[in-house]
Amino acid sequence: GENVEQHPSTLSVQEGDSAVIKCTYSDSASNYFPWYKQELGKRPQLIIDIRSNVGEKKDQRIAVTLNKTAKHFSLHITETQPEDSAVYFCAARDSSYKLIFGSGTRLLVRP
Amino acid sequence: GAVVSQHPSRVICKSGTSVKIECRSLDFQATTMFWYRQFPKQSLMLMATSNEGSKATYEQGVEKDKFLINHASLTLSTLTVTSAHPEDSSFYICSASGTDDGYTFGSGTRLTVV
Numbered sequence: 001g002e003n004v005e006q007h008p009s010t011l012s013v014q015e016g017d018s019a020v021i022k023c024t025y026s027d028s029a030s031n032y033f034p035w036y037k038q039e040l041g042k043r044p045q046l047i048i049d050i051r052s053n054v055g056e057k058k059d060q061r062i063a064v065t066l067n068k069t070a071k072h073f074s075l076h077i078t079e080t081q082p083e084d085s086a087v088y089f090c091a092a093r094d095s096s097y098k099l100i101f102g103s104g105t106r107l108l109v110r111p
Numbered sequence: 112g113a114v115v116s117q118h119p120s121r122v123i124c125k126s127g128t129s130v131k132i133e134c135r136s137l138d139f140q141a142t143t144m145f146w147y148r149q150f151p152k153q154s155l156m157l158m159a160t161s162n163e164g165s166k167a168t169y170e171q172g173v174e175k176d177k178f179l180i181n182h183a184s185l186t187l188s189t190l191t192v193t194s195a196h197p198e199d200s201s202f203y204i205c206s207a208s209g210t211d212d213g214y215t216f217g218s219g220t221r222l223t224v225v
Contacts, residue, residue: 041202041221043217099157099206100157103154
């Protein structure tokens with residue numbers, strides 16, 4: 001089945017700097033890659049997603065890139081703000097439509 | 112937008128009792144429901160997948176007789192944790208998928224078994 005690895009597990013950046021989180025997946029049939037932000041005790045919140053027919057997608061300060069050949073995708077947050085502090089999860093949808101999550105990255109944006 | 116209502120949000124039960132968690136899709140038909148479990152500071156781990164009117168498919172290592180899933184209608188799926196023990200204490204969350212190809216998460220249930 002699909003296996004998703006995520007790095008780093010923790011990331012601390014200064015406010016205004018950029019943050020990059022990377023994920024790899026194993027199932028070449030996976031075709032949908034969402035990113036979620038989760039605050040403590042809350043449901044995951046979709047922040048951006050990308051499909052396998054696209055290499056890059058941007059939404060204001062957030063961008064995601066996908067390299068299908070290497071089977072990895074990354075989240076880029078620019079001009080980070082303290083309210084960006086949360087746990088971020090990548091996920092991959094496998095051929096049976098299951099959404100498999102990475103291990104998570106705890107992002108801390110220092111004021 | 113699509114909304115999934117999950118209840119209860121928190122539950123405390125005694126060891127050996129059963130607990131039922133409900134997820135309702137309020138404004139769309141949930142053809143597939145995914146159930147996840149999340150331990151503190153860990154990721155969401157898929158427990159099982161259920162399609163309306165069919166038996167659930169469980170992930171490896173998840174006991175189907177302990178975690179009973181019912182998906183009898185396109186708007187309601189339930190997860191019953193039977194004979195709960197302290198190690199079952201966790202955050203349980205459902206995710207519904209309909210015809211629009213998206214995933215809508217419930218708000219989660221914090222289960223504490225004492």
